[in-house]
Amino acid sequence: MKPHTNQPLSDYIEFSIEEMITRSAAVYTSLKRRHSIRQFSDRDVPKTVIENCIKAAGTAPSGANHQPWHFVAIHSPKIKREVREAAEAHEQRFYDGRAGDEWLDALKPLGTDAQKPYLEHAPWLIAIFSQKKGGVNVGEKHTNYYVHESVGIATGMLITALHESGLVTLTHTPKPMTFLSKICNRPDDERPYMLIIAGYPSVHATVPEHALNKKSLDDISTFL
Numbered sequence: 001m002k003p004h005t006n007q008p009l010s011d012y013i014e015f016s017i018e019e020m021i022t023r024s025a026a027v028y029t030s031l032k033r034r035h036s037i038r039q040f041s042d043r044d045v046p047k048t049v050i051e052n053c054i055k056a057a058g059t060a061p062s063g064a065n066h067q068p069w070h071f072v073a074i075h076s077p078k079i080k081r082e083v084r085e086a087a088e089a090h091e092q093r094f095y096d097g098r099a100g101d102e103w104l105d106a107l108k109p110l111g112t113d114a115q116k117p118y119l120e121h122a123p124w125l126i127a128i129f130s131q132k133k134g135g136v137n138v139g140e141k142h143t144n145y146y147v148h149e150s151v152g153i154a155t156g157m158l159i160t161a162l163h164e165s166g167l168v169t170l171t172h173t174p175k176p177m178t179f180l181s182k183i184c185n186r187p188d189d190e191r192p193y194m195l196i197i198a199g200y201p202s203v204h205a206t207v208p209e210h211a212l213n214k215k216s217l218d219d220i221s222t223f224l
């Protein structure tokens, strides 16, 4: 058994009730401006911004603090082209029928199709991998716990960090995603989890009206 040691909490900041209300409202106002964008500009974004956002995602809570994630930030035009070609090949089969009618119907209002030019145009693609085995230290091979939940939270924090930094994102989940492991040269015990496209929006960027329809507080919550 490892020793159980603690440190005093030294970085908590308490706000007045008034300030807390103002801040929570400001967070909502800011996050309401986050939209999945499918038209990206090819303007570059400094690597430091992406590094900071990945560092922010890496602070996420995780089962037993094993941090079962790995982020591959792709900037190389050659590798982005490889991702686009592989993703479009899979997506073509998906839209040609493999998805099934119900799924394709659900996607119709978003106007998505098999063409993914943003995989090449956007400055950054961030491929997120989940790890079944690991530990609090790199190289350990213990069982990881709540992997899906932990990586989902880290991904949400990554998207939030990118948004708060002034970028737009798209959450992309080509099916299957296994090609990402090969292109990103990741080990067999990691699974591709999600692909986040990040950059500036194109000046012609649009948002599907369907996506703006968010459930109300009453719809999504119960206070007891």
Ligand SMILES: Cc1cc2nc3c(=O)[nH]c(=O)nc-3n(C[C@H](O)[C@H](O)[C@H](O)COP(=O)(O)O)c2cc1C
Pocket: 034, 035, 036, 037, 038, 110, 112, 170, 171, 172, 173, 174, 211, 212
């Ligand atoms: C797990 C997940 C997978 C998604 N996969 C795709 C995808 O493969 N392609 C795509 O265009 N959008 C994808 N989206 C984006 C959703 O369509 C989008 O979040 C939804 O329409 C709501 O729009 P908003 O993000 O602007 O609020 C995905 C979102 C999530 C959370």
